[in-house]
Amino acid sequence: MxxxxxxxxxxxxxxxxxxxxxxxxxxxxxxxxxxxxxxxxxxxxxxxxxxxxxxxxxxxxxxxxxxxxxxxxxxxxxxxxxxxxxxxxxxxxxxxxxxxxxxxxxxSIFTPIKDEEEDFGYSISPDEKDIAEIVRKAIDQLPEKLKIPLLLKDIEGLSYQEIAESIQCEIGTVKSRIFRAREGLRNILKPYESELM
Amino acid sequence: MKIYTKKYELLSAYVDNELSEAEIKRLEDEIRFSKDLQEKLNDLKKVKKLTSSSVKSVPENHYFDTRLSAAIRNDGPWFFRIRKYFPIAGIIALSVALMVVLKVNPGIVNHLLEKQKSNISDFYKQNLKPLLYAADLTNEDIFNFAFYHQLPLDNQKHQYLFLGTGQNGNQFFEIKNGNQFSNVNNLDKFVKGLNLNSVQKHQVDSILSNYADDLQSQVLVNEKNTVAINSNIWNYNKAIVADLVSFAARANREEMRNVLPAGFNSYYNNGSVARLVSEVKSANGNKYIFITPDTIFSDSFYFDKEKFKQNMKRLNDEMKKMNKNSENFSFNFHIDSNFVNKTKIPSYNGEFKIFVDSNSCLIHIPQVFVPQIQYPNLDSMATNLGKAADLFRSFSFNFPEMSRGKSFNYKYSYNDSTDGYKFNFRAFGLDSTFNFKDHKLNSMTGKDFRRFNFNSPDSLEGFYRSFFGDSTAFNQKEMEKELQQVQKQLEQFQKQMEKLQKQLPKNQKQGKDHKSIEI
Missing domain, CATH: 1.10.1740.10 (RNA polymerase sigma factor, region 2, helix turn helix motif)
Structure with a gap:
């Protein structure tokens, strides 16, 4: 039985x-x-x-x-x-x-990331009206190593563990890169803060 | 600054729900008392929301899957790429293997074919029994076999086995439905034509009966619809003809000299016929040609005639049963029409050529397995035998048409004969009485010639003694008497007419007086 x-x-x-x-x-x-x-x-x-x-x-x-x-x-x-x-x-x-x-x-477009302030040195035209397009362009301006964890998390919904396995790094690194990606994104989108935020 | 960064990372992870319960509790306590952390948390939430909402689906190419499949095929493993060549490679490998096998063992195909043939032949050889049982074959049948090359395959005589020789010399069998010649009682005609007496007729019957026993093993049948024909049957045919002709010549040499072509008469005196018959009977005729519903083939088969004779009594019962079956015996032609068409192609090089129609089955046999028998005076005799047979046929059945006129010619000639016969008959003086216009000698076919004192072609001069077409016969004296009477009557009639003529002027003169004479 x-x-x-x-x-x-x-x-x-x-x-x-x-x-x-x-x-x-x-x-x-x-x-x-x-x-x-x-x-x-x-x-x-x-x-x-x-x-x-x-x-x-x-x-x-x-x-x-x-x-x-x-x-x-x-x-x-x-x-x-x-x-x-x-x-x-x-x-x-x-x-x-x-x-x-x-x-x-x-x-070469990737800018070396500094630990303190990250100045991405690029901006989006203030005339851009499509919020999604503005955000995508902002994401595109992020360095690859920040952009990919951010996309895997916010777009694909992967866990930090899965992201870490995908990009073959530590979970702490993923956590850090995602935060830095968001910080960078916020800086890029600052001109649209009144419209977006 | 670095501490704050670590706190912000924790806030980011908090937004992503990636912290443990303890971390969450501890962080939430800190957030509750820190305005800076609260603002940062709000910023991070807004950014996450913006990022999540920025997704835009990319239109997919319609051919994406197709292109991917093609790419996989073209860029797959090597065995995947060559997979499409597997069938061809298989065929090539098989061919090579076959070639190797044939090279190593060249006779394997023939062996297999022979084995298959052997299986088929064994199947059709089973339980073969003589069809031409002695009791069934009449002397008439044997006579017809000798001169017309045909044997009945059933008691009802619905089907016949016909032996023939084509124009190119190839011999053939033919199974035909129905009798191929309309005249019957040929043996009787033969006897009467030669004017044989009762003793001689008995001898002819004895000769024919002697062959009946041997002929029975020449054609065998079984329940599988197989007809097995011994190739020695051709020799039997010639032997019977030779025997009959020889006997006929001895019995009535004068008649035979008139009938047979030059050169033929000499052979029967030297004992050659006896030797021929003896050789034919003792020939090892084990080669049979099997005609089956599926195929036709030749093979050796030993039919134990002695054993058959010993078991005659027992077989007699079976043969009675067989006879019952043979009443319904019918050789069925189950040959595919495509095969039939194929066999009609002249270039077909098969061992047999088969021609089938709804009424007959003709089988050409390019290689005849006739046992080689030394015929006496073979060159002349073998030819003459055939001619003699043809001669009998003409003699017995095919009288040429008689010419009209005061005399008629019966011209008898033969291609290879130095003898020609022309009979000039004295015709009757009264054409109006004996009109030959619509009479033909052929109309005498089947008549009892002896009743007309017409015994042989030589005695045709006696033909004028008879009338055609009725049963009244006159002898010469009666005829002359009748004719003299008619002549006398005519003379009397002539005299009366002359007398009347002389009296006519007188009557005419008297007519002037009487003005008219009524006749």
Missing amino acids: KNKKKKTDVQLPQILNLDDDFSLIKRFIDGDESTFNLLVLRHKEKVRNIIYLTLNNHELVDDIAQEVFLTVYKNLKRFRFESQFTTWLYRVTINKCKDHLRKIKIR
Whole structure:
């Protein structure tokens, strides 16, 4: 009886989780490559958003997203199930974005971050009326290492732990970078303080 | 400043709900008493709200999934990229393997084919029994087999096995529905045509009966609708012809000399026929041609005739049953129409050529497995045998049309014969009485010629003694008597007319007096 109950306990999650990420990945590893399409369908929206917010260039979104999923496809059979699939997926996405930024040699736009006051040295035109657009431009002006944790937290809703795994750093670093990103964003948006805040 | 920064980081984490309960409690206590922290918390909340609300969905390219699939295919693992070539590679590998196998063991295909053939042939060879059981074959049937190359396949004589030789010399079997010649009682005609007496007729019957026993093993059948024909049946055909012709020549040499072509008459005296018959009967004729509903093939098959004879009594019962079946025996042609069309292609190089229509099944046999028998005087005799058979046919059934006139010619000739026969018959003087206009000699077919004292082609000169088309017969004296009577009557009639003519002027003169004469 006890064994029967245990057996039921074991089987139930398997049935319920047939279409979760891990199950899909297992089926993919077992040879059912059609499950990869389900993974793409499930996560491509978030991947595309991260790319877009990171690069602030919608023309690059599809190409970078394709590279992301291609990389995932090639390496999915080596997935170790030690973390969430999304964590690995976002890390791959961010790395692809970083690679792209490196390639187009825009690394120079990143301003060295000082511990005390952070002067980003850029501003938004006061004529901008679209608040969302203003905010996106402000976010885009943030350094990559601040912007990505901020986006992963405020846009994608990841926990500090997940963000730390995605960008491969400590949770304290994530916490610090998110705060600094917000501080930087607030400074950029100061001219619109009366309208935004 | 650094302390404040740490506090602000905690506030940011507090906004993100990332602090533990203890940290939250402690921070909230501090916030409650610090205006600066309260303001910073509000700022952080506003910034978070602005960031969260700035999301704008990016329109997706319609071909994103398609492009991704194509990219995966083109950039996948090597085995994934070559996967599309797997079928071709498989075929090539199979071909190479096949070539290797054939190289190592070249006879494997033939072996398999032979094995398959053997299985098929064994299947169709099972339980073969003689169709031409002696009791079923009449002497008439054997006679017709000798001269017309056909044997009935059933008691009802619905189907016939016909042996033939094509123009190119190829021999063939043909299974036909229905009798192929309309005349019957050919043996009887043969006997009457040669004017054989009862003893000689009995001898002819004996010759034919002697072959009936041997012929029964030449055609075998079974319940699988198989017809097995021994290739030696051709030799039997020739042997019977030779035997009959030889006997006929001995019995009535004069008639035969008139009938047979030159050169044929010489062979029957040298004992060659006896040797031929002996060789045919002793030939190892184990090669049968099996005609089945599925296929046609030739193979060796030993039919134990002696055992068959020993078990005759027991088989007799079975054969009675078989006879019952054979009443309904019908060889069914289940040959696919495509195959039939294929076999009609002249270039078809199969062992057999099969022509099937709704009424017959013709099987050409390019390689005939006839046992080689040394015929006596084979060159001339074998040819003559066939000619003799044709000759009998003409003699018995196909009289040429008779010409009109005061005399008619019966011209008998043969392509290879030096003899020609032309009979000039004296015709009757009274054409009006004996009009030959619509009479043909062919109309005599099937008549009892002896009743007309017409015994052989040589005796055709006696034909004028008879009338055509009725049953009245006259002898010559009666005829002459009748003719003399008619002649006398005519002479009397002529005299009366002449007398009347002389009397006519007188009457005319008297008519002037009487003005008219009524006749």
